[in-house]
Every structure is written in structure tokens, then in C-alpha cells.
Amino acid sequence: MTARRSISLLVPTLLLGLAGCGPHGPAFSPVAQLPQDKALVYIYRTGALGAAVTYTVHSGNEDIVDLQTGGYYPYFAEPGEREFWARTEAKTSTTELLRAGETYYLQGGIGVGFFVGHPKLQFVSREVGEKEIKDCRLITKQ
Amino acid sequence: MIDRVVVGVAVALLAGCASISTSPRVTGGATGTTAVQGALDFDGNRDFLPAPLLALPPAEPGSTRVFRYRYDVHYDDTDLSALALFNPLTILGCPTGSVSVVTDATLEVTSSGDTVRRYAARTVASRLRTIYSGDPLSELRSRALRASAQSIAEQLAADGDVTASAQTRAAPTIDGGNR
Numbered sequence: 001m002t003a004r005r006s007i008s009l010l011v012p013t014l015l016l017g018l019a020g021c022g023p024h025g026p027a028f029s030p031v032a033q034l035p036q037d038k039a040l041v042y043i044y045r046t047g048a049l050g051a052a053v054t055y056t057v058h059s060g061n062e063d064i065v066d067l068q069t070g071g072y073y074p075y076f077a078e079p080g081e082r083e084f085w086a087r088t089e090a091k092t093s094t095t096e097l098l099r100a101g102e103t104y105y106l107q108g109g110i111g112v113g114f115f116v117g118h119p120k121l122q123f124v125s126r127e128v129g130e131k132e133i134k135d136c137r138l139i140t141k142q
Numbered sequence: 143m144i145d146r147v148v149v150g151v152a153v154a155l156l157a158g159c160a161s162i163s164t165s166p167r168v169t170g171g172a173t174g175t176t177a178v179q180g181a182l183d184f185d186g187n188r189d190f191l192p193a194p195l196l197a198l199p200p201a202e203p204g205s206t207r208v209f210r211y212r213y214d215v216h217y218d219d220t221d222l223s224a225l226a227l228f229n230p231l232t233i234l235g236c237p238t239g240s241v242s243v244v245t246d247a248t249l250e251v252t253s254s255g256d257t258v259r260r261y262a263a264r265t266v267a268s269r270l271r272t273i274y275s276g277d278p279l280s281e282l283r284s285r286a287l288r289a290s291a292q293s294i295a296e297q298l299a300a301d302g303d304v305t306a307s308a309q310t311r312a313a314p315t316i317d318g319g320n321r
Contacts, residue, residue, distance in 0.1 A: 049223065081187045083280050090276035095283055096215075097186050112223045112238045114273045122217050122241075122279065 022051075023071035025138030026046045031074050039079050044072035046131045050110030050117035055086045057121065063137055067108045067119075072136040073140035082135065086119035094121045104127025160269040168296040176299040180207030180251070190287040192249065192295035197289040212249040213290065215283055219244040226273070238269040243282040247290035249298070259301065263293035289296060 034040050043057055043065060051069045058064060060084055065073040067086070079100040085093035090113060096104060107129065110122035126131075150255040179294060182198035184191065201208045219241050226238035244266050269288040271277060 087276070087281075090274065092279070093281075094277075094278040094279040096239060097184075111221065111277075112226050112232070112273050114233075116272075118276050120219075120275075120277060122219065124217075125216075 012071055016098060019070075023068050023137045023139045025071070025140045027135050028136050028138070034101060034103065035076060036101050037079070038076040040103045040108050041075045041077050041082075041098070042072055042133055043067060043075055043105070043108065044136045045069050045081060045108035046127075046132050046136065047109055052128050053088065053110055053117045055088050055108075057084060057086050057106075057117045065098075065141065068139060069110075071139040072133050073139045079139055086123055087115050087123055088116045088119055090118045092119045092121050094123060098124050105133065107132065146212050160267060160285070161264065162263040162267040162285055162289055164263060166263065166297070167298045169294060175188065175303065178209065178257040178293065178298065179211050181205035182246045183208050183210040184212075184213075186213060187287075189284075190291050192298065194290045194295055194298050195249075206254055208252045211247070211294075213245055213247040213287055215243060215287070217247050217279065230271055235272045235274060237272055241271060241277050241279065241282070242266055242267055242268040242281060245283070245290045245296055247287070249294050261294050261297045261301075263297070265289040265291040265293070273276040 016024050029041055034076045035055050047069060054066050055059075056063050056065070057067050057073075058074075059077065064075050064084075067073070069074050077098050081095060083093055083095040085091060086107055086108070095105070096106075098104060104125070105124050105126065105128065107122050107124045109122075110117040111120050112118070151210055164201075172218070176194040176259040178194050178198065179199060181201035183201040184195070188196070191211060195209055195211060198209060201210075221239045223238055226232045226236070229236055231303060232238060244264065247263045249259075249261040250257050265286040267289075269278070
């Protein structure tokens with residue numbers, strides 16, 4: 001088998017493999033009713049880089065969601081200062097002061113790592129979040 | 143060869159460092175002895191309050207002199223991942239990007255509803271990202287908010303009119319905190 005033929009088989013195989021990695025839930029739709037004693041945090045991830053790497057987003061000791069690229073998850077949080085974190089071979093954390101009745105957007109991503117990509121988590125503005133989350137699909141918990 | 147190793151190690155060590163800068167900085171203010179009188183309007187984390195405000199009672203509708211403290215945080219991200227993949231020094235810890243936390247803190251002092259003083263402080267805390275490190279944004283945010291609170295405390299300490307007494311005479315509004 002020539003090198004060219006090997007590559008021509010490898011590329012579609014990889015693409016097919018990655019295609020199966022994304023979330024299969026319904027397309028994004030905003031939460032209809034937000035409980036007044038909670039804050040809503042949309043956790044989402046876009047971008048093709050490191051699509052094969054998923055990581056779990058935590059708040060304190062709670063596992064919230066396994067974040068896949070192209071996916072989002074609405075999380076109802078207790079108001080106050082809340083730290084969200086994720087870890088592959090390195091840990092990333094971010095903290096936000098959450099107010100009851102308000103909506104926040106936590107953008108996930110992936111950065112270059114030694115063996116495995118590093119998670120990136122960052123709160124973004126409503127304008128950025130609303131625009132980016134539109135193309136995401138709901139991550140359904142197993 | 144040895145030179146390259148030394149440079150690589152130096153880059154790796156420096157990459158783990160965070161830089162932090164705050165403005166304005168006011169020298170000469172003895173923040174530990176600053177006392178203010180009034181009530182506090184604040185709903186954030188008290189760990190990030192300027193020290194002179196810690197002892198103030200919560201503001202109520204009838205409060206005459208109110209100290210209103212607010213902070214805002216946003217992030218800047220520079221991602222050089224695509225370049226890093228082709229940079230042989232990446233494996234030695236050469237930065238693959240950077241992340242910055244910018245905090246803006248403001249303190250408004252009102253007397254009978256009129257703003258008599260306004261102080262502001264901005265802190266930028268930055269950290270280089272490598273293939274060996276994650277993004278400790280929580281830590282950067284905490285350091286930046288404390289630095290901004292310290293700057294506000296220094297400005298308060300340097301402002302005799304506000305700290306000396308509970309007098310409610312009106313004074314011009316001051317942006318940026320420096321007189």
C-alpha cells in the first residue's frame with residue numbers, strides 16, 4: 001500500500017471518528033424559565049481544535065458535564081462566588097460572582113498540552129455567548 | 143548547545159510567572175489606620191473589599207453617607223497554539239499564549255444621595271501559558287481584585303476629607319481617585 005493511499009484512507013477514517021464525537025442533543029434553545037433563586041450558567045464549547053478531547057467541568061466537588069466540542073449545557077447554580085474547573089493533564093479554573101436571576105456564559109475550549117490538550121474555561125460577555133452558543137447542541141447526561 | 147538549554151530552562155521558569163500591575167498607586171497612605179464612617183452598599187465577596195470598608199454596616203434606605211463599592215472582571219486571551227505546534231522551543235516551555243484578567247473597581251461615596259467622591263482602580267494580571275500549565279484564572283482574578291481593593295484603600299487613606307470625619311459637606315467628584 002503506497003503512502004498516498006494510506007493517507008487517503010486515514011483522513012476519512014479520522015473525520016468519521018471525530019464526527020461521532022459531538023453531542024447529539026437538540027439544537028440550542030434558551031431556557032424558558034429561570035428560577036429566581038438561581039443563576040443560569042450556559043457552559044458551551046466551540047472550535048474544531050482538540051475535538052477528540054473531552055473533559056468534565058466541575059463546580060466545587062460537583063461534576064457538571066462532560067464538555068464536548070459543539071455542545072452546551074445549562075447549569076442552574078447557587079448565587080455567590082462560584083469556581084468552575086476542569087482538568088486533563090493540567091488544571092484550569094475560573095471564578096465568577098453569580099447573581100440570582102441572571103444568565104452567564106462559560107466558554108470552553110482546548111489549548112496545546114504535552115500529551116493531551118489543556119482545557120480552557122472563560123466567562124464571556126452575553127453578546128459573545130449568545131452568538132457562539134447558537135450553533136451548539138445540548139449535551140445530554142448519560 | 144548549553145546556551146540553548148539555558149535559554150530553554152529560563153523560558154520555562156519565566157513562563158510560570160504572573161505579572162500584575164495596578165493603577166493608580168498612591169504612596170504614603172497608611173491604610174491600616176484608615177477609618178471611615180457611613181454605611182456599605184456591596185453585594186460581592188467581602189474578601190475583595192478595601193480594608194477601611196470592612197467594618198461598615200450594610201446600607202439601608204435612610205443611610206446618610208453610603209460607600210458603594212463595585213468591581214467588574216473581564217478576560218483577554220492570546221492563543222498562539224497554531225504557532226506553538228511548529229515551534230521546537232514549545233517543548234522547553236516556550237509560551238503558547240497568554241491570559242490576562244482585568245479588574246475595574248470603583249468606590250462611590252454619597253452623602254444624602256449626592257456623589258461627593260469617586261475612586262477607581264484598574265488591575266491587569268497576566269500569565270503566560272505553556273504546554274505544562276493550565277489557566278489558573280481563579281487565582282489571577284483573586285490577586286487582581288485584592289490589588290484593586292488595596293489601591294482604593296490607599297486612595298481613601300490619602301483623602302483626609304473622607305476619612306477624617308463623618309462630615310457630609312459636598313465636594314467635587316473626583317474620577318480616577320487622584321486629587
